[in-house]
Amino acid sequence: MSFIRVENLVYDYIKTDEGGAPIASRAIKGVSFNIERGSFTAIIGQNGSGKSTLAKNLNGLLLPTEGKVCIDGLDTSVPENVWNVRQKVAMVFQNPDNQIVSAIVEDDVAFGPENLGIDPAEIRRRVDSALDGVEMGDYKEKAPHMLSGGQKQRIAIAGAVAMEPECIVFDEPTAMLDPKGRREVLGIARDLNSKGMTVVFITHFMEEAACADHVIVMDGGLIKMEGTPREVFSREEELVSLSLGVPAAVQLASRLRKRGVEIPEGILTDEELVRAITEAKAE
């Protein structure tokens, strides 16, 4: 059975109009998909496509208006499941500042485990290993506001890891970071995934999505495409029509192909492109 099962999920944000009458605005209009244990799934889509709303439905922060979300067989809409679900699916948010609770790095990482009511010695062990895992062990006693955006985001990831979840949902974790911070965060996500963590990575950087083994493309609250990065990014026109692009390497490869350079199909990363170009030149 899949780790995460989403069935016909519909989500309405309820706002009130000037008269105070509720108006529902539908952010997700019926999506279904599965996420396998240990996989790395990227969700891409432009602003307002519903991808963040979807993310918050994955650990019971938002509950489905219609349909069902099951985490490891637990229905998120059942109130008794909520703590279990949140312990299984941790989350890292977009703004590195607004998710750090404590004024000392290690105290912040301890926040999650403390909420779970874990034994102090075990919390200490988890905090140390989580901070070492994101290479922030030397910053234990520092104040978060003295750190760079990328470092803060690493602290936030350590905070999620310390809860020892089975899955981490990254909700646009790189949107507010500089290129160096982006590389660091993506690197850690891939590293965690290689150690068996299920990763859901929401982003609008196509290069980041290319690292995933499964890509879901959202638009207007619906899933428009789904597949491996190779499958998805080979449909460049469709992506452009959704105001999305393809990774630079894919774009360059297809342009070279049009110019008659012999580049094989399915190029995804810079490294692959470099290799293909050198091979084409050698011939």
Added chain:
Amino acid sequence: MIRDITLGQYYPGNSVIHKLDPRVKILAALLYIVALFVVDNFSGFIVAIVLLEAVIIISRVPRKYIWRGLKPVLIIIAFTLIVNIFMVRGEVLWQFGVLHITREGLRTAAFVGIRLVLLIIGSSMLTLTTRPIGLTDGIEALLSPFKKIGLPAHELAMMMTIALRFIPTLLEETDKIIKAQQARGADFESGNILRRAKALIPILVPLFISAFRIAQDLAMAMEARCYGGDVKRTRMNAMVFARRDLIASIIFCAFLALIVLQRVLL
């Protein structure tokens, strides 16, 4: 820049003072302040200074940090000194027009000055040697007996933790808003007080809105990390009343006794 302000400053260290139970330190700091007001002669202050000096030396907090805590209140201290020197009636030592300095005035000024300086250094020794979480945990523990009469001790402590954490963030936010307004020609520096106060409104409104946005984000992030209030929560650094806390308490009680004795006897 505005964000350089040190607030709730903690100086990381490994001294005995750092390791003391926050509850002991908070109570000691409070009683120390009370003691400063009990003292009514200079020998009492010497006892208070000796204790504080010992704490500073043992804690190995650089004097630079202590001085930094004192600097912002220097004006207040200077003002109190001047008021006391010139306002207190008594045996006149020097006179110029309506201004006069009296023996009693000098004495009171010196008293108040020493008292204020010790009060500020004493309380900043607490914040310098106790991490913010320790402080709020300590306050929570000390307030928890009042939970029975409905005092939300945990919630208050959590609010303090978050406030301490977000002071620099909000300062940064303020800085950003000021710069954005200045870039569009806002003028915060000229005009009388009323005009300048009015000029603050376009800063405060966006600051308020952004504070609410931050609060919403943070609440979401806390929920995602299974925060559910006080229920079944444990702490990484659980507070333990150790031997050193007992010894520190005994020393401090001896200090209090000395203060009370010298007040009664001298």
